[in-house]
Amino acid sequence: MKVVIIGAGISGLLSALEFAEQGCSVIIFDQQQAGQAASWAGGGILSPMYPWRYPQAVNALAKHGKVLYQAWNEKLKPISGIDFEIHETGMLIFDEADFDLGLNYAKQFQEPMQHCEYLQQEQLKQVNPRISAQFKQAIYFPQIANVRNPRLLKSIITYLKQHPRVQFIENTWVENFQIRNQKIQSVQTQNGQIYEADQFIIATGAWSEHWSTQLRFSIPVTPVQGQMLLFKAPEHWLPTMCMNNVMYLIPRTDGHIVCGSSMNHLGFDKRPSTQTQQDIYKASIAMVPELENFPVVKQWAGLRPSSPTGVPYIGKMPNLENLWANFGHYRNGLCMGPASAQLLRQLVLNQPTIVSPDAYDPIKLLQSEVENAV
Ligand SMILES: Cc1cc2nc3c(=O)[nH]c(=O)nc-3n(C[C@H](O)[C@H](O)[C@H](O)COP(=O)(O)OP(=O)(O)OC[C@H]3O[C@@H](n4cnc5c(N)ncnc54)[C@H](O)[C@@H]3O)c2cc1C
Numbered sequence: 001m002k003v004v005i006i007g008a009g010i011s012g013l014l015s016a017l018e019f020a021e022q023g024c025s026v027i028i029f030d031q032q033q034a035g036q037a038a039s040w041a042g043g044g045i046l047s048p049m050y051p052w053r054y055p056q057a058v059n060a061l062a063k064h065g066k067v068l069y070q071a072w073n074e075k076l077k078p079i080s081g082i083d084f085e086i087h088e089t090g091m092l093i094f095d096e097a098d099f100d101l102g103l104n105y106a107k108q109f110q111e112p113m114q115h116c117e118y119l120q121q122e123q124l125k126q127v128n129p130r131i132s133a134q135f136k137q138a139i140y141f142p143q144i145a146n147v148r149n150p151r152l153l154k155s156i157i158t159y160l161k162q163h164p165r166v167q168f169i170e171n172t173w174v175e176n177f178q179i180r181n182q183k184i185q186s187v188q189t190q191n192g193q194i195y196e197a198d199q200f201i202i203a204t205g206a207w208s209e210h211w212s213t214q215l216r217f218s219i220p221v222t223p224v225q226g227q228m229l230l231f232k233a234p235e236h237w238l239p240t241m242c243m244n245n246v247m248y249l250i251p252r253t254d255g256h257i258v259c260g261s262s263m264n265h266l267g268f269d270k271r272p273s274t275q276t277q278q279d280i281y282k283a284s285i286a287m288v289p290e291l292e293n294f295p296v297v298k299q300w301a302g303l304r305p306s307s308p309t310g311v312p313y314i315g316k317m318p319n320l321e322n323l324w325a326n327f328g329h330y331r332n333g334l335c336m337g338p339a340s341a342q343l344l345r346q347l348v349l350n351q352p353t354i355v356s357p358d359a360y361d362p363i364k365l366l367q368s369e370v371e372n373a374v
Contacts, residue, residue: 001019001199002027002196002198003024003025003027003197003198003200004026004028004029004197004201006174006204007030007204008028008029008170009038009039009153009205010149010152010337011203011205011312011337012028012201013157014337014338014340014341015345016166020165022349025167026160030170031173034153035156035157037302038302039153039337041300041302042226042302043248043250043261044258045146045248045250046062048062048331050095052102055310056109057311058310058332058336059111061355062339064338064339064342065335066088068338068342069086069338070086072156073086076155079158080155083151084148085148086147087146088145089145090141090144092127092240092242094242099118099137102116113144114141115141116140118139119139124136128238128242132288144241173189174189175187176188182319183320183321183322184320201326202317203326203327206303206304206305206306207305215317217370217372218372218373219366221305221306221327222306223267223268224265225265226263226264226302226304227262227264227300227301228259228299229259229298230258230297231284231291231297232256232294232295233256235253242288244286247261249287259280259284264276272299276301281296304331304333305328305329307327307328307329311328312326312330313327313360313366314326314343314344314347314362315347315363316347316361317362318367325362326344340360343357
Protein backbone atom coordinates (compact mmCIF):
# COMPACT_ATOMS: atom_id res chain seq x y z
CA MET A 1 0.00 0.00 0.00
CA LYS A 2 1.24 3.47 -0.88
CA VAL A 3 0.48 6.31 1.55
CA VAL A 4 0.89 10.05 1.00
CA ILE A 5 1.25 12.11 4.19
CA ILE A 6 0.93 15.90 4.00
CA GLY A 7 2.78 17.58 6.87
CA ALA A 8 6.02 16.50 8.56
CA GLY A 9 5.38 17.63 12.14
CA ILE A 10 5.09 15.12 14.96
CA SER A 11 1.66 13.97 13.69
CA GLY A 12 2.87 13.28 10.15
CA LEU A 13 6.27 11.88 11.11
CA LEU A 14 4.91 9.41 13.65
CA SER A 15 2.23 8.40 11.13
CA ALA A 16 5.00 7.80 8.57
CA LEU A 17 6.83 5.61 11.08
CA GLU A 18 3.69 3.60 11.83
CA PHE A 19 2.96 2.94 8.14
CA ALA A 20 6.56 2.24 7.15
CA GLU A 21 6.93 -0.29 9.97
CA GLN A 22 3.84 -2.11 8.63
CA GLY A 23 5.40 -2.52 5.18
CA CYS A 24 3.66 0.45 3.46
CA SER A 25 5.47 2.84 1.10
CA VAL A 26 5.28 6.43 2.30
CA ILE A 27 5.76 9.82 0.66
CA ILE A 28 5.79 12.64 3.22
CA PHE A 29 5.56 16.30 2.20
CA ASP A 30 6.32 19.53 3.99
CA GLN A 31 6.16 23.13 2.82
CA GLN A 32 9.41 23.77 4.71
CA GLN A 33 12.03 21.43 6.12
CA ALA A 34 10.53 18.56 8.10
CA GLY A 35 9.99 19.09 11.82
CA GLN A 36 10.34 22.87 12.00
CA ALA A 37 6.81 24.01 12.96
CA ALA A 38 4.75 23.65 16.19
CA SER A 39 6.31 20.30 17.04
CA TRP A 40 9.74 21.91 17.24
CA ALA A 41 8.46 24.94 19.19
CA GLY A 42 6.55 23.02 21.87
CA GLY A 43 7.69 22.21 25.41
CA GLY A 44 7.40 18.43 25.31
CA ILE A 45 5.47 17.89 28.56
CA LEU A 46 4.10 14.35 28.26
CA SER A 47 0.76 15.13 29.88
CA PRO A 48 -1.93 17.76 29.40
CA MET A 49 -0.98 20.59 31.78
CA TYR A 50 -3.97 20.17 34.08
CA PRO A 51 -5.52 16.85 32.93
CA TRP A 52 -8.79 17.44 34.81
CA ARG A 53 -9.44 20.50 32.67
CA TYR A 54 -9.41 18.45 29.44
CA PRO A 55 -11.90 16.09 27.79
CA GLN A 56 -11.26 12.44 28.62
CA ALA A 57 -10.57 11.84 24.90
CA VAL A 58 -7.41 13.96 25.20
CA ASN A 59 -6.17 12.12 28.30
CA ALA A 60 -6.97 8.72 26.76
CA LEU A 61 -4.37 9.34 24.02
CA ALA A 62 -1.91 11.30 26.18
CA LYS A 63 -1.57 8.55 28.77
CA HIS A 64 0.24 6.37 26.21
CA GLY A 65 2.76 9.09 25.30
CA LYS A 66 5.61 8.31 27.69
CA VAL A 67 5.64 4.53 27.22
CA LEU A 68 5.31 4.68 23.43
CA TYR A 69 8.11 7.28 23.17
CA GLN A 70 10.34 5.09 25.34
CA ALA A 71 9.78 2.22 22.90
CA TRP A 72 10.44 4.43 19.85
CA ASN A 73 13.60 5.85 21.47
CA GLU A 74 14.96 2.31 21.96
CA LYS A 75 14.18 1.39 18.35
CA LEU A 76 15.38 4.58 16.67
CA LYS A 77 18.48 5.41 18.75
CA PRO A 78 20.80 2.73 17.31
CA ILE A 79 20.09 4.01 13.79
CA SER A 80 19.62 7.75 14.31
CA GLY A 81 22.36 8.03 16.96
CA ILE A 82 20.09 10.43 18.90
CA ASP A 83 18.70 9.97 22.41
CA PHE A 84 15.68 12.23 22.70
CA GLU A 85 15.74 12.11 26.50
CA ILE A 86 12.48 11.15 28.14
CA HIS A 87 13.22 13.05 31.33
CA GLU A 88 11.14 11.85 34.26
CA THR A 89 11.27 14.94 36.45
CA GLY A 90 7.71 14.90 37.76
CA MET A 91 5.56 18.03 37.87
CA LEU A 92 4.68 20.40 40.73
CA ILE A 93 1.46 22.38 40.41
CA PHE A 94 0.98 25.41 42.65
CA ASP A 95 -2.53 26.56 41.61
CA GLU A 96 -4.40 26.15 44.90
CA ALA A 97 -7.82 26.40 43.28
CA ASP A 98 -7.02 23.13 41.46
CA PHE A 99 -5.78 21.07 44.44
CA ASP A 100 -9.04 19.27 45.23
CA LEU A 101 -9.89 18.77 41.59
CA GLY A 102 -6.44 17.45 40.81
CA LEU A 103 -6.30 15.04 43.74
CA ASN A 104 -9.79 13.72 43.00
CA TYR A 105 -8.97 13.32 39.35
CA ALA A 106 -5.80 11.41 40.15
CA LYS A 107 -7.72 9.11 42.49
CA GLN A 108 -10.45 8.47 39.95
CA PHE A 109 -8.25 7.99 36.87
CA GLN A 110 -5.01 6.21 37.57
CA GLU A 111 -3.48 7.42 34.30
CA PRO A 112 -1.84 9.57 32.99
CA MET A 113 -1.36 10.85 36.51
CA GLN A 114 -0.77 7.38 37.95
CA HIS A 115 0.46 8.74 41.22
CA CYS A 116 -0.24 12.09 42.83
CA GLU A 117 0.76 13.54 46.21
CA TYR A 118 -0.23 16.60 48.17
CA LEU A 119 2.92 18.30 49.54
CA GLN A 120 3.27 20.78 52.38
CA GLN A 121 6.13 23.27 52.50
CA GLU A 122 8.74 21.00 54.14
CA GLN A 123 8.16 18.14 51.69
CA LEU A 124 7.98 20.61 48.84
CA LYS A 125 11.44 21.93 49.72
CA GLN A 126 12.82 18.40 49.68
CA VAL A 127 11.35 17.62 46.29
CA ASN A 128 12.50 20.93 44.79
CA PRO A 129 14.60 23.32 46.93
CA ARG A 130 14.57 26.01 44.20
CA ILE A 131 10.88 26.86 44.61
CA SER A 132 9.90 30.33 45.87
CA ALA A 133 9.03 30.52 49.57
CA GLN A 134 5.67 32.08 48.58
CA PHE A 135 4.45 28.55 47.77
CA LYS A 136 3.44 26.73 50.94
CA GLN A 137 1.92 23.69 49.23
CA ALA A 138 1.70 21.93 45.89
CA ILE A 139 0.36 18.87 44.17
CA TYR A 140 3.09 16.62 42.84
CA PHE A 141 2.90 14.14 39.98
CA PRO A 142 6.23 12.31 40.18
CA GLN A 143 5.77 10.26 37.01
CA ILE A 144 5.08 13.00 34.49
CA ALA A 145 8.03 13.25 32.09
CA ASN A 146 9.09 15.61 29.32
CA VAL A 147 10.66 14.81 25.99
CA ARG A 148 13.29 16.86 24.21
CA ASN A 149 11.12 17.47 21.19
CA PRO A 150 13.65 19.02 18.74
CA ARG A 151 15.80 15.90 19.23
CA LEU A 152 12.76 13.64 18.97
CA LEU A 153 11.95 15.12 15.56
CA LYS A 154 15.57 14.86 14.43
CA SER A 155 15.74 11.23 15.48
CA ILE A 156 12.54 10.29 13.62
CA ILE A 157 13.58 12.23 10.50
CA THR A 158 17.05 10.64 10.48
CA TYR A 159 15.53 7.17 10.88
CA LEU A 160 12.90 7.72 8.17
CA LYS A 161 15.37 9.23 5.71
CA GLN A 162 17.39 6.02 5.68
CA HIS A 163 14.26 3.87 5.45
CA PRO A 164 13.95 2.16 2.04
CA ARG A 165 10.17 2.65 1.85
CA VAL A 166 10.05 6.36 2.81
CA GLN A 167 10.50 9.36 0.54
CA PHE A 168 10.67 12.96 1.84
CA ILE A 169 9.58 15.86 -0.34
CA GLU A 170 10.44 19.06 1.56
CA ASN A 171 10.05 22.76 0.80
CA THR A 172 6.99 21.85 -1.26
CA TRP A 173 3.43 23.06 -0.55
CA VAL A 174 0.72 20.52 -1.41
CA GLU A 175 -2.01 22.51 -3.09
CA ASN A 176 -4.91 20.15 -3.76
CA PHE A 177 -6.24 16.66 -4.45
CA GLN A 178 -7.27 15.14 -7.76
CA ILE A 179 -10.57 13.40 -7.04
CA ARG A 180 -12.51 10.87 -9.14
CA ASN A 181 -15.64 8.95 -8.01
CA GLN A 182 -15.32 10.02 -4.35
CA LYS A 183 -11.75 8.77 -4.30
CA ILE A 184 -8.51 10.70 -4.24
CA GLN A 185 -6.22 9.70 -7.10
CA SER A 186 -3.27 11.98 -6.36
CA VAL A 187 -2.04 15.20 -4.79
CA GLN A 188 -0.81 18.17 -6.75
CA THR A 189 1.98 20.37 -5.43
CA GLN A 190 2.28 24.11 -5.88
CA ASN A 191 4.75 23.59 -8.74
CA GLY A 192 2.32 21.29 -10.58
CA GLN A 193 3.84 17.89 -9.76
CA ILE A 194 1.40 15.00 -9.28
CA TYR A 195 1.89 12.15 -6.79
CA GLU A 196 -0.40 9.11 -6.76
CA ALA A 197 -1.12 6.82 -3.79
CA ASP A 198 -3.74 4.50 -2.29
CA GLN A 199 -4.35 6.43 0.94
CA PHE A 200 -3.89 10.12 1.77
CA ILE A 201 -3.29 11.60 5.23
CA ILE A 202 -3.78 15.24 6.24
CA ALA A 203 -1.33 16.06 9.07
CA THR A 204 -1.04 19.75 8.36
CA GLY A 205 -1.37 21.13 11.92
CA ALA A 206 -2.36 24.82 12.11
CA TRP A 207 -2.65 24.98 8.29
CA SER A 208 -5.43 22.36 8.11
CA GLU A 209 -8.18 24.88 7.34
CA HIS A 210 -6.57 25.13 3.87
CA TRP A 211 -8.45 21.96 2.82
CA SER A 212 -11.88 23.55 3.50
CA THR A 213 -11.96 25.22 0.09
CA GLN A 214 -11.55 22.08 -1.95
CA LEU A 215 -13.53 19.77 0.36
CA ARG A 216 -16.33 22.36 0.55
CA PHE A 217 -16.95 22.25 4.28
CA SER A 218 -15.37 24.26 7.04
CA ILE A 219 -12.47 22.76 9.02
CA PRO A 220 -12.38 24.74 12.28
CA VAL A 221 -8.64 24.61 12.98
CA THR A 222 -6.82 27.90 13.52
CA PRO A 223 -3.28 28.85 14.58
CA VAL A 224 -2.79 29.95 18.20
CA GLN A 225 0.61 31.43 18.89
CA GLY A 226 2.61 30.24 21.91
CA GLN A 227 5.84 31.91 22.93
CA MET A 228 8.76 30.38 24.89
CA LEU A 229 11.94 31.44 26.69
CA LEU A 230 15.03 29.33 27.29
CA PHE A 231 17.26 29.76 30.36
CA LYS A 232 20.62 28.03 30.76
CA ALA A 233 21.37 26.85 34.31
CA PRO A 234 23.91 24.23 35.46
CA GLU A 235 23.20 20.55 34.71
CA HIS A 236 20.38 19.03 36.79
CA TRP A 237 19.91 22.37 38.57
CA LEU A 238 16.09 22.34 38.61
CA PRO A 239 14.81 18.92 39.72
CA THR A 240 11.14 19.13 38.66
CA MET A 241 8.80 20.73 36.15
CA CYS A 242 6.75 23.51 37.75
CA MET A 243 3.38 24.97 36.87
CA ASN A 244 1.47 28.00 38.08
CA ASN A 245 -1.28 30.04 36.42
CA VAL A 246 -0.82 28.08 33.17
CA MET A 247 2.86 29.04 33.02
CA TYR A 248 5.46 26.31 33.26
CA LEU A 249 9.17 25.53 33.65
CA ILE A 250 10.57 22.41 31.96
CA PRO A 251 14.11 21.35 32.91
CA ARG A 252 16.26 19.42 30.40
CA THR A 253 19.10 17.24 31.70
CA ASP A 254 21.86 19.62 30.51
CA GLY A 255 20.51 22.60 32.51
CA HIS A 256 18.44 24.25 29.81
CA ILE A 257 15.04 25.28 31.19
CA VAL A 258 12.18 25.89 28.75
CA CYS A 259 9.62 28.40 30.05
CA GLY A 260 6.24 29.24 28.61
CA SER A 261 3.80 29.90 27.39
CA SER A 262 1.43 32.48 25.93
CA MET A 263 -1.82 32.08 23.94
CA ASN A 264 -2.29 34.66 21.19
CA HIS A 265 -4.57 34.69 18.15
CA LEU A 266 -2.37 36.41 15.56
CA GLY A 267 -3.01 34.37 12.42
CA PHE A 268 0.18 32.83 11.04
CA ASP A 269 2.44 35.45 12.65
CA LYS A 270 4.98 33.70 14.85
CA ARG A 271 7.26 36.58 15.76
CA PRO A 272 7.90 36.68 19.52
CA SER A 273 6.87 39.91 21.28
CA THR A 274 8.80 41.77 23.97
CA GLN A 275 5.73 42.19 26.18
CA THR A 276 5.06 38.43 26.17
CA GLN A 277 8.72 37.72 26.81
CA GLN A 278 8.54 39.93 29.91
CA ASP A 279 5.35 38.21 31.10
CA ILE A 280 6.94 34.76 30.79
CA TYR A 281 10.13 35.99 32.46
CA LYS A 282 8.17 37.38 35.43
CA ALA A 283 6.08 34.23 35.82
CA SER A 284 9.25 32.09 35.73
CA ILE A 285 11.06 34.15 38.38
CA ALA A 286 7.92 34.09 40.56
CA MET A 287 8.17 30.29 40.65
CA VAL A 288 11.97 30.01 40.93
CA PRO A 289 13.56 33.33 42.00
CA GLU A 290 17.18 32.16 41.51
CA LEU A 291 16.54 31.83 37.77
CA GLU A 292 17.34 35.54 37.72
CA ASN A 293 21.02 34.57 37.97
CA PHE A 294 21.03 32.71 34.66
CA PRO A 295 20.95 33.98 31.10
CA VAL A 296 18.02 33.75 28.71
CA VAL A 297 19.71 32.12 25.72
CA LYS A 298 16.83 31.93 23.25
CA GLN A 299 13.21 32.79 22.62
CA TRP A 300 10.78 31.68 19.94
CA ALA A 301 7.09 31.17 19.17
CA GLY A 302 5.10 28.46 17.40
CA LEU A 303 1.59 27.94 16.05
CA ARG A 304 -0.62 25.45 17.86
CA PRO A 305 -3.29 23.77 15.70
CA SER A 306 -6.35 24.67 17.78
CA SER A 307 -9.55 22.64 17.47
CA PRO A 308 -12.86 23.54 19.13
CA THR A 309 -12.45 21.28 22.21
CA GLY A 310 -8.78 20.31 21.95
CA VAL A 311 -9.77 16.82 20.75
CA PRO A 312 -7.90 16.01 17.53
CA TYR A 313 -9.47 14.77 14.30
CA ILE A 314 -8.24 11.22 13.70
CA GLY A 315 -9.87 8.89 11.17
CA LYS A 316 -11.59 8.95 7.81
CA MET A 317 -12.61 12.37 6.47
CA PRO A 318 -16.20 12.89 5.29
CA ASN A 319 -17.34 12.11 1.72
CA LEU A 320 -14.15 10.47 0.39
CA GLU A 321 -13.04 6.86 0.48
CA ASN A 322 -9.34 7.27 1.09
CA LEU A 323 -8.71 10.60 2.82
CA TRP A 324 -7.71 10.49 6.50
CA ALA A 325 -7.11 13.05 9.25
CA ASN A 326 -4.48 13.35 11.97
CA PHE A 327 -4.64 17.04 12.95
CA GLY A 328 -6.05 19.56 15.46
CA HIS A 329 -4.03 18.47 18.52
CA TYR A 330 -3.91 22.02 19.89
CA ARG A 331 -1.87 22.18 23.15
CA ASN A 332 -1.17 18.45 23.41
CA GLY A 333 0.13 17.18 20.10
CA LEU A 334 3.45 15.98 21.49
CA CYS A 335 1.97 13.89 24.29
CA MET A 336 -0.92 12.60 22.15
CA GLY A 337 1.34 12.06 19.10
CA PRO A 338 2.36 8.40 19.44
CA ALA A 339 -1.13 7.07 20.26
CA SER A 340 -2.73 9.33 17.61
CA ALA A 341 -0.46 7.94 14.90
CA GLN A 342 -1.02 4.39 16.08
CA LEU A 343 -4.80 4.87 16.07
CA LEU A 344 -4.67 6.33 12.56
CA ARG A 345 -2.58 3.43 11.21
CA GLN A 346 -4.92 0.91 12.86
CA LEU A 347 -7.99 2.55 11.31
CA VAL A 348 -6.46 2.76 7.83
CA LEU A 349 -5.23 -0.85 7.95
CA ASN A 350 -8.43 -2.12 9.58
CA GLN A 351 -6.69 -3.38 12.74
CA PRO A 352 -7.85 -3.43 16.41
CA THR A 353 -7.41 0.07 17.88
CA ILE A 354 -5.43 1.33 20.89
CA VAL A 355 -8.44 3.39 22.07
CA SER A 356 -12.06 3.60 20.97
CA PRO A 357 -11.94 5.81 17.86
CA ASP A 358 -15.40 7.43 18.16
CA ALA A 359 -14.39 10.60 20.03
CA TYR A 360 -11.90 11.55 17.28
CA ASP A 361 -14.02 10.57 14.26
CA PRO A 362 -13.87 13.45 11.75
CA ILE A 363 -17.16 12.35 10.17
CA LYS A 364 -18.91 12.90 13.52
CA LEU A 365 -16.89 15.93 14.62
CA LEU A 366 -17.35 17.70 11.28
CA GLN A 367 -20.95 16.59 10.72
CA SER A 368 -22.50 20.02 11.29
CA GLU A 369 -19.86 21.67 9.08
CA VAL A 370 -20.66 19.22 6.26
CA GLU A 371 -24.45 19.68 6.70
CA ASN A 372 -24.14 23.46 6.74
CA ALA A 373 -22.15 23.34 3.54
CA VAL A 374 -24.71 21.25 1.61
C1 LIG B 1 4.76 27.09 22.66
C2 LIG B 1 4.15 25.72 22.54
C3 LIG B 1 4.26 24.82 23.59
C4 LIG B 1 3.73 23.53 23.47
N1 LIG B 1 3.94 22.62 24.47
C5 LIG B 1 3.48 21.36 24.35
C6 LIG B 1 3.75 20.39 25.36
O1 LIG B 1 4.46 20.66 26.34
N2 LIG B 1 3.23 19.14 25.20
C7 LIG B 1 2.46 18.81 24.13
O2 LIG B 1 2.00 17.67 24.06
N3 LIG B 1 2.22 19.70 23.15
C8 LIG B 1 2.69 20.96 23.24
N4 LIG B 1 2.43 21.89 22.26
C9 LIG B 1 1.52 21.53 21.16
C10 LIG B 1 2.22 20.73 20.10
O3 LIG B 1 3.46 21.33 19.79
C11 LIG B 1 1.32 20.65 18.85
O4 LIG B 1 0.03 20.18 19.21
C12 LIG B 1 1.92 19.66 17.85
O5 LIG B 1 3.26 19.98 17.60
C13 LIG B 1 1.15 19.64 16.55
O6 LIG B 1 1.85 18.78 15.67
P1 LIG B 1 1.46 18.68 14.15
O7 LIG B 1 2.39 17.71 13.51
O8 LIG B 1 0.01 18.43 14.04
O9 LIG B 1 1.71 20.17 13.60
P2 LIG B 1 3.09 20.88 13.11
O10 LIG B 1 4.23 20.48 13.95
O11 LIG B 1 2.78 22.33 13.01
O12 LIG B 1 3.31 20.25 11.68
C14 LIG B 1 2.45 20.50 10.60
C15 LIG B 1 3.33 20.54 9.35
O13 LIG B 1 2.53 20.57 8.19
C16 LIG B 1 3.18 21.36 7.20
N5 LIG B 1 2.18 21.76 6.22
C17 LIG B 1 1.00 22.38 6.49
N6 LIG B 1 0.27 22.51 5.35
C18 LIG B 1 1.01 21.98 4.34
C19 LIG B 1 0.79 21.81 2.94
N7 LIG B 1 -0.35 22.18 2.34
N8 LIG B 1 1.78 21.26 2.21
C20 LIG B 1 2.93 20.85 2.79
N9 LIG B 1 3.18 20.96 4.12
C21 LIG B 1 2.23 21.51 4.88
C22 LIG B 1 3.77 22.51 8.02
O14 LIG B 1 4.84 23.13 7.36
C23 LIG B 1 4.20 21.80 9.30
O15 LIG B 1 5.57 21.41 9.27
C24 LIG B 1 3.01 23.16 22.31
C25 LIG B 1 2.92 24.07 21.24
C26 LIG B 1 3.49 25.33 21.34
C27 LIG B 1 3.42 26.26 20.18
